[in-house]
Amino acid sequence: MVIEMKYEIERAKAQQACEILKEQDIDAWLIWVRETSQMADPVLELILGGDLTWQSALIFTENEKIAIVGNFDKDGVKSKGIFDTVIPYTASIRDELIKQLSRKDPNRIAINYSVNDVAADGLTVGMHKLLLDYLKNTPFSNRLMSAEHHIQKLRGRKTTEEVSRIRMAVEIAENIFEKAKNFVKVGMTEIEIYDYFHHCMKEYDVTSAWEEEHNPAVDAGPYKQFGHAGPIENKTLAGHLLHFDFGVKYRGYCSDIQRMFFFGNKRDVPAEVQDAFETVRDGIQAAADFVRPGAVGYEVDAVARDFVKAAGYEEYQHALGHQLGRLAHDGGTLLGPKWERYGDSPMGVVEVGNVFTLEFYVTTEHYGQVSLEEDILITREGCEFLSQPQRELICIS
Amino acid sequence: MVIEMKYEIERAKAQQACEILKEQDIDAWLIWVRETSQMADPVLELILGGDLTWQSALIFTENEKIAIVGNFDKDGVKSKGIFDTVIPYTASIRDELIKQLSRKDPNRIAINYSVNDVAADGLTVGMHKLLLDYLKNTPFSNRLMSAEHHIQKLRGRKTTEEVSRIRMAVEIAENIFEKAKNFVKVGMTEIEIYDYFHHCMKEYDVTSAWEEEHNPAVDAGPYKQFGHAGPIENKTLAGHLLHFDFGVKYRGYCSDIQRMFFFGNKRDVPAEVQDAFETVRDGIQAAADFVRPGAVGYEVDAVARDFVKAAGYEEYQHALGHQLGRLAHDGGTLLGPKWERYGDSPMGVVEVGNVFTLEFYVTTEHYGQVSLEEDILITREGCEFLSQPQRELICIS
Numbered sequence: 001m002v003i004e005m006k007y008e009i010e011r012a013k014a015q016q017a018c019e020i021l022k023e024q025d026i027d028a029w030l031i032w033v034r035e036t037s038q039m040a041d042p043v044l045e046l047i048l049g050g051d052l053t054w055q056s057a058l059i060f061t062e063n064e065k066i067a068i069v070g071n072f073d074k075d076g077v078k079s080k081g082i083f084d085t086v087i088p089y090t091a092s093i094r095d096e097l098i099k100q101l102s103r104k105d106p107n108r109i110a111i112n113y114s115v116n117d118v119a120a121d122g123l124t125v126g127m128h129k130l131l132l133d134y135l136k137n138t139p140f141s142n143r144l145m146s147a148e149h150h151i152q153k154l155r156g157r158k159t160t161e162e163v164s165r166i167r168m169a170v171e172i173a174e175n176i177f178e179k180a181k182n183f184v185k186v187g188m189t190e191i192e193i194y195d196y197f198h199h200c201m202k203e204y205d206v207t208s209a210w211e212e213e214h215n216p217a218v219d220a221g222p223y224k225q226f227g228h229a230g231p232i233e234n235k236t237l238a239g240h241l242l243h244f245d246f247g248v249k250y251r252g253y254c255s256d257i258q259r260m261f262f263f264g265n266k267r268d269v270p271a272e273v274q275d276a277f278e279t280v281r282d283g284i285q286a287a288a289d290f291v292r293p294g295a296v297g298y299e300v301d302a303v304a305r306d307f308v309k310a311a312g313y314e315e316y317q318h319a320l321g322h323q324l325g326r327l328a329h330d331g332g333t334l335l336g337p338k339w340e341r342y343g344d345s346p347m348g349v350v351e352v353g354n355v356f357t358l359e360f361y362v363t364t365e366h367y368g369q370v371s372l373e374e375d376i377l378i379t380r381e382g383c384e385f386l387s388q389p390q391r392e393l394i395c396i397s
Numbered sequence: 398m399v400i401e402m403k404y405e406i407e408r409a410k411a412q413q414a415c416e417i418l419k420e421q422d423i424d425a426w427l428i429w430v431r432e433t434s435q436m437a438d439p440v441l442e443l444i445l446g447g448d449l450t451w452q453s454a455l456i457f458t459e460n461e462k463i464a465i466v467g468n469f470d471k472d473g474v475k476s477k478g479i480f481d482t483v484i485p486y487t488a489s490i491r492d493e494l495i496k497q498l499s500r501k502d503p504n505r506i507a508i509n510y511s512v513n514d515v516a517a518d519g520l521t522v523g524m525h526k527l528l529l530d531y532l533k534n535t536p537f538s539n540r541l542m543s544a545e546h547h548i549q550k551l552r553g554r555k556t557t558e559e560v561s562r563i564r565m566a567v568e569i570a571e572n573i574f575e576k577a578k579n580f581v582k583v584g585m586t587e588i589e590i591y592d593y594f595h596h597c598m599k600e601y602d603v604t605s606a607w608e609e610e611h612n613p614a615v616d617a618g619p620y621k622q623f624g625h626a627g628p629i630e631n632k633t634l635a636g637h638l639l640h641f642d643f644g645v646k647y648r649g650y651c652s653d654i655q656r657m658f659f660f661g662n663k664r665d666v667p668a669e670v671q672d673a674f675e676t677v678r679d680g681i682q683a684a685a686d687f688v689r690p691g692a693v694g695y696e697v698d699a700v701a702r703d704f705v706k707a708a709g710y711e712e713y714q715h716a717l718g719h720q721l722g723r724l725a726h727d728g729g730t731l732l733g734p735k736w737e738r739y740g741d742s743p744m745g746v747v748e749v750g751n752v753f754t755l756e757f758y759v760t761t762e763h764y765g766q767v768s769l770e771e772d773i774l775i776t777r778e779g780c781e782f783l784s785q786p787q788r789e790l791i792c793i794s
Contacts, residue, residue, distance in 0.1 A: 035515040037608045038724050042435050051608045054738055071714065076611070076627065090714050092737035113522035115530075118432040125510035125525050126518035133512075211434045211448045214473070230473065317468065317487050327435050340489035341451055 007080040009161050009252075010049040014082045017047055017060045017154050024150045027106030031058040032123060032131050041112055041122025043151055045252065046326055050076065055093045055130070058083075061104050068096045094134045101140050109140060110147035116343030119331025120151035152332035155325055157353045163377060165253035166324060166355055169206070170375050170386045173248050173255045176200040184396055186238050186263050190218040190231035193242075201248060209247030209254035209328040216246035222368035226361060238263045241273065241367050242396075247328055254328045255387070256357050258373035262393040269393055276313070276362045276370040277393055283307040284358045284374055284389065287320060287335070291350060291358075292382045298346035300335040304360055316360040319346070324355045324375060354378040355386070404477040406558050406649075407446040411479045414444055414457045414551050421547045424503030428455040429520060429528050438509055438519025440548055442649065443723055447473065452490045452527070455480075458501050465493045491531045498537050506537060507544035513740030516728025517548035549729035552722055554750045560774060562650035563721060563752055566603070567772050567783045570645050570652040573597040581793055583635050583660050587615040587628035590639075598645060606644030606651035606725040613643035619765035635660045638670065638764050639793075644725055651725045652784070653754050655770030659790040666790055673710070673759045673767040674790055680704040681755045681771055681786065684717060684732070688747060688755075689779045695743035697732040701757055713757040716743070721752045721772060751775040752783065 017029060033041050036051040044051075048058070054070030067083040074088035087096050101109075113128070114120035135141040158166070176197060183196050197216045201207070208215045214230040221240045224232075236242055240263055247256035260277060262269055269277075287304040301320040308315055319336025322329045333348025335356060350356075359373030372390055376383040414426060430438050433448040441448075445455070451467030464480040471485035486493050498506075510525070511517035532538040555563070573594060580593050594613050598604070605612045611627040618637045621629075633639055637660055644653035657674060659666055666674075684701040698717040705712055716733025719726045730745025732753060747753075756770030772783040 035726060038439050038515050038726065039436060039519060050610060094737065113526070115523045115527050117523075118435050118521075121521045121523035122436060123522045124515075124518045125520045125522055126512045126514075128522050129510070130512050213447065226469075329432060329435065340491065 007049050007082060009159070010047055010080065011082050012159050012161065013154065014047045014060065014065055016157070016159065017150075018062055018065065020150055020153050021060065021062055024110070024153070025108060026110045026145070026147070026150055027061065027108045028101070028104055029060040029110045029147055029150060032056075032111060032127055034127065039124070042119045042327065042331075043112060043122055043154075046155065048077075048082065049080065049252075052077075055127075057093065057097050057100070059100060059104070061106065064104070066100050068093055068100060097134060098138055098140075101138070106140075107143055108145055109143045110145050110150050112147050112151065114146060114148035114151075116345050117148055117152060117331045118329070119155060119327060120146075120148045152348065153351075155330055156323055156332040156351055158325060158355055158377075162253060162325065163353070163355070165251050166255065166375070167386055169209070169248050169250035169253050169255035170257070172204045172206055172250055173246055173257050174388060176204070176248070177244070177246070177257070177259055180244075181261075181394060181396070184236070184242065184261060186236055186396070188236050190220050190234045193218045193236075194231040197246060204248070206248040206250050209249045209256055216244045219243040219368075222364075222366060224368065226369050226371055236263055239268065241370065243369065243371055245371075245373065252326055254324055254326070254330075255375060256324055256328050256373060257375065257387050258359055258371050259390055260370055260372060260393055262395050263397070264395060265397050266393075266395050269395070270367065272364045273367050273370065273393070276364045276367075279308060279311045279313060279362055280360060280370055280372045281389070281391065283311075283360060284372060287358050288374070288376060288383055288385065291335075291356070291376070291378065293350055293352050293378060293380065295350045296346075297333045297335050297348050297350070298338050300350065301337050301346065304358070305337065308360065308362060311362075313362040316362070318360070320360055321356040321358045324357055330355075350378055352378055352380055356383075404446050404479060406556070407444055407477065408479050409556050409558065410551065411444045411457065411462055413554070413556065414547075415459055415462065417547055417550050418457065418459055421507070421550070422505060423507045423542070423544070423547055424458065424505045425498070425501055426457040426507045426544055426547060429453075429508060429524055431524065436521070439516045439724065439728075440509060440519055440551075443552065445474075445479065446477065446649075449474075452524075454490065454494050454497070456497060456501070458503065461501070463497050465490055465497060494531060495535055495537075498535070504540055505542055506540045507547050508541050509544050509548065511543055511545035511548075513742050514545055514549060514728045515726070516552060516724060517543075517545045549745065550748075552727055553720060553729040553748055555722065555752055555774075559650060559722065560750070560752070562648050563652065563772070564783055566606070566645050566647035566650050566652035567654070569601045569603055569647055570643055570654050571785060573601070573645070574641070574643070574654070574656055577641075578658075578791060578793070581633070581639065581658060583633055583793070585633050587617050587631045590615045590633075591628035594643065601645070603645040603647050606646045606653055613641045616640040616765075619761075619763060621765065633660055636665065638767065640766065640768055642768075642770065649723055651721055651723070651727075652772060653721055653725050653770060654772065654784050655756055655768050656787055657767055657769060657790055659792050660794070661792060662794050663790075663792050666792070667764065669761045670764050670767065670790070673761045673764075676705060676708045676710060676759050677757060677767055677769045678786070678788065680708075680757060681769060684755050685771070685773060685780055685782065688732075688753070688773070688775065690747055690749050690775060690777065692747045693743075694730045694732050694745050694747070695735050697747065698734050698743065701755070702734065705757065705759060708759075710759040713759070715757070717757055718753040718755045721754055727752075747775055749775055749777055753780075
């Protein structure tokens with residue numbers, strides 16, 4: 001059996017998964033899935049890099065990685081070299097599942113559900129019922145717990161290779177913004193500009209970091225609220241702003257950057273626009289100066305939020321920053337306010353190796369919203385900008 | 398607000414969803430999701446055709462379609478023209494959810510979980526917990542039920558437009574097989590042939606009906622078990638078989654076809670290969686002759702399974718047929734045996750407008766497996782082949 005080199009990163013993450021178990025006081029992590037090409041547990045691409053068809057159990061313990069998969073999936077899973085033990089089945093997975101759990105006899109079995117974190121909430125209600133049914137009359141049905149914190153550590157602590165892929169995703173997005181500076185002209189529609197970005201993405205052989213329909217978000221002029229409506233036949237005008245929210249996926253890892261263009265010369269930038277821009281730029285910098293390992297999510301958000309309010313603007317209606325990785329919204333600790341819809345994710349702690357966005361908008365009276373977004377890596381001392389922070393409005397004249 | 402024409406099919410399915418409620422004795426269907434670009438309930442593309450970011454509730458009753466979504470998603474959802482009522486929120490969805498449920502006061506609320514059907518099992522454990530938490534101290538927490546049968550009817554009963562897209566997906570796959578007949582030569586590797594299919598898919602501007610890594614499955618010679626291992630550097634040889642499992646997605650709808658090539662002249666086909674081929678071909682035909690509205694899934698499977706066993710072969714280790722639609726495995730009634738891993742899906746009833754595959758393999762002594770797959774539409778009288786059934790081995794000399 002030839003081991004495929006291309007699954008190196010998944011092998012490293014699977015190994016990391018075993019190592020984190022102990023610190024979380026978990027004896028076994030059980031990933032319990034089926035037909036993942038239709039709906040995949042978000043952790044699967046992190047530690048498997050591929051799909052599973054029939055009911056499948058991936059079991060990680062401190063010293064062994066076990067895959068129980070349908071017989072047609074066996075060769076594919078084996079060839080990735082991620083698992084120590086690959087067990088195929090045909091009619092029912094039940095017996096092998098109980099056999100392997102009995103062999104390891106774990107006291108605390110973590111499964112993938114989370115009220116707060118979509119990236120750790122890959123188990124469906126039907127699959128959960130099925131698991132409980134298979135495990136009834138065994139001691140294991142009472143040993144299940146949430147893998148939420150385990151998955152958050154695993155996703156959040158980027159390996160060197162993961163960071164280098166994110167760096168590349170950031171660099172490519174920035175290169176495309178550079179090209180866009182020469183392409184974008186007054187009078188173009190949002191859709192024309194959107195199409196140019198996609199032309200460039202093809203050139204760089206990267207895919208979209210989130211749903212293509214609104215990546216990049218292209219928002220021309222004062223009347224379009226930033227959000228998720230995608231580009232429309234809305235024309236750029238002299239004296240107006242143009243906003244982008246753009247990210248690419250390079251070898252499975254994402255960037256996520258917002259930039260502001262202005263149509264006119266630097267001296268034409270209205271004072272209210274310049275003030276808004278500087279508030280966003282400096283608010284992001286203030287948060288970057290503050291963030292460090294051990295900081296709590298909502299504390300970091302509060303730095304920027306207080307900055308904005310002190311500058312006399314309404315506070316932004318979202319979180320300051322989310323983690324970035326396989327997913328553009330990579331789960332785990334959120335740099336956000338303690339709002340109900342964020343659950344307890346703003347209470348998480350920032351760790352070395354985490355990659356976050358820092359982003360927010362303010363609203364001007366006559367020119368719509370001004371918004372920026374940078375990507376940072378948490379270091380031992382604080383953070384490093386992965387993107388080159390936008391210091392001035394990009395003027396297109 | 399301009400209504401986008403391109404969501405016509407989603408509007409039709411959403412309307413169909415309201416119409417099926419009554420027959421299933423359901424008062425409201427609740428789709429309860431978040432961050433669907435990371436993990437999407439499989440029904441979402443059927444009735445929304447796009448993603449939702451924050452916690453979102455889509456509520457379908459007999460006479461109203463309601464969407465409660467994050468404020469950034471509001472415009473995008475509105476512009477699709479699917480929902481009668483679109484309600485945005487910022488801090489928490491809880492109040493609006495309870496308010497809208499109270500307004501409609503449904504006695505039976507169907508939510509998306511299913512032990513048996515992955516396509517109807519889109520609700521995660523964390524989101525379910527959150528829903529129960531939001532609904533505690535309301536009467537609604539005790540009114541929840543599975544939407545399994547509702548979703549199965551909705552997915553299974555293809556509209557005219559859905560069938561015409563599937564027809565096109567089948568036709569394009571067949572065109573690519575036609576081109577492959579001229580391209581494939583003795584001595585090529587599976588990977589070379591795989592790459593040619595992908596070149597053709599680009600030409601036709603279609604995507605893969607399942608994970609690209611093993612679509613098409615290309616299996617050369619006797620030693621490669623058909624399954625999910627993807628193409629390798631395995632060369633085709635004179636006197637050997639070549640097997641394909643291939644499907645494309647055309648405007649969101651799938652085809653799924655298996656074909657067998659033989660390297661040599663018709664007169665060179667070994668008797669055991671010819672016998673195996675005819676057994677598969679005729680077993681599929683026997684099932685097609687039998688299938689009709691009202692037939693039960695396992696009965697249809699049994700026709701082919703008994704045919705194979707009567708011909709002296711070992712029975713195939715999978716189901717005879719699955720439904721085809723947005724997904725290559727579209728859920729609902731399965732034409733399969735009553736094996737534990739299929740749950741109760743083989744007990745489902747075949748309906749007019751369903752689209753199924755008919756597929757199985759037999760194993761020869763010296764030439765590996767022989768397998769075919771056709772796509773059929775259930776009509777009032779029985780079924781219509783959407784694919785042109787393979788009647789003879791395709792001989793490449």
